[in-house]
Structures are given as C-alpha cells and as structure tokens.
Amino acid sequence: GQNIDQPTEMTATEGAIVQINCTYQTSGFNGLFWYQQHAGEAPTFLSYNVLDGLEEKGRFSSFLSRSKGYSYLLLKELQMKDSASYLCASEQAGTALIFGKGTTLSVSS
C-alpha cells in the first residue's frame, strides 16, 4: 500500500502562494521527487531533493527534512496554468518510485 501522504485537494487564487505537504516513510529512503501532471498528460519532473533544505527553481521551491520524513512543494505567484495534480514520490531501496495519490490544485481568478 501507499506510504506517502499528501492532501487530496487544494484551492488557491491567482497570484497567491500555496504549500503542498508530503510525508513519507524514512526506511530505505534515497530521495524525494515532485512531479506535475495535467489531466490526460504524462507527469513532468519538477524537483528532486536528497539533502535537507530548500531547493529553489523559479516560482517553484521544494523542501526536505530527512529526519522528519517530510517534504513540501511551494508554488509562488500562482497562475491558472498551475492547475494540475502534484505528485510526491520517494525513491526507496528495492523500488523505483513510490508515489502518493497526488494533490489536485485548482487555481481560480
């Protein structure tokens, strides 16, 4: 079964900031990925964290705490096109990627 937890749905308005949290099991953990998936499309890579701390990439940032089994994805200056599903995935020993069920983000004007 899934050992990654993230909220099912979130809503926000254009220009706002939203934080999507993710918790995972720490045993055998190698690294943490965030992917964006628009309906009917392939997941696209957003970020990869292996060390503790914040990684910033334009409007998107991702944070990792290995000791707490916790990550978040921060989206700034939200745009309508950011409406999508955001997938948290851990790379663990013995598997390729273990995904959460995804957070559906709806951005309104």
Place this chain on the structure above:
Amino acid sequence: KAGVTQTPRYLIKTRGQQVTLSCSPISGHRSVSWYQQTPGQGLQFLFEYFSETQRNKGNFPGRFSGRQFSNSRSEMNVSTLELGDSALYLCASSLGDHGYTFGSGTRLTVV
C-alpha cells in the same frame, strides 16, 4: 532528443484476454520502470528493468509481467484481464541518475 514513447495510446480489451504494452526509452537510458495509475490508488509501481534484468518488482499479481530487450525497449504483459485492470499505464526511463522521464501512457479499458 526524442522522449519516452509508449504504444498504443489507447486500448480496449475484453475480460479474460491478454495485452502487451510497449515502451521505448530515451536513447541511452538503460532503466525502464512501469506504473499503473488509477483514480482511486494513484500511481503504483509495477516493476523496473535495467540492462534486460528485472531489478525491482511491486506488489502486483503474477498476471503482470514484463521484459526488456537489448535495445532497452521494454514491454509489459497482462494476462487474463480483469475489469479492475482498466487504468493508465505509464513507463519512465532513466539513466540511473534519479532522473525519471515519463511517457504519455497507454490507457487500457477492459470491458
């Protein structure tokens, strides 16, 4: 460079039949992993192949199998299809450096 190519894009099969899906990775990528995506369960790991060897396997029944060829192309097979096998099947290729690139998937409908 070309991305990950999955064929076919859409497939309709009848219960009890078997199906084979194909994935061509990015040139030079030797790792291919397969995932099943359903609305209820999200993306679930099926198996991973590296240099023609199955390296890891998820918790799916033996009806789900796969293989990888010497050119790194991979196929997955599902035998004795059930209604619950209806899903989007995604493959991802990687150099083995944590960079997983996904294909657009094959949407399988079992009727």
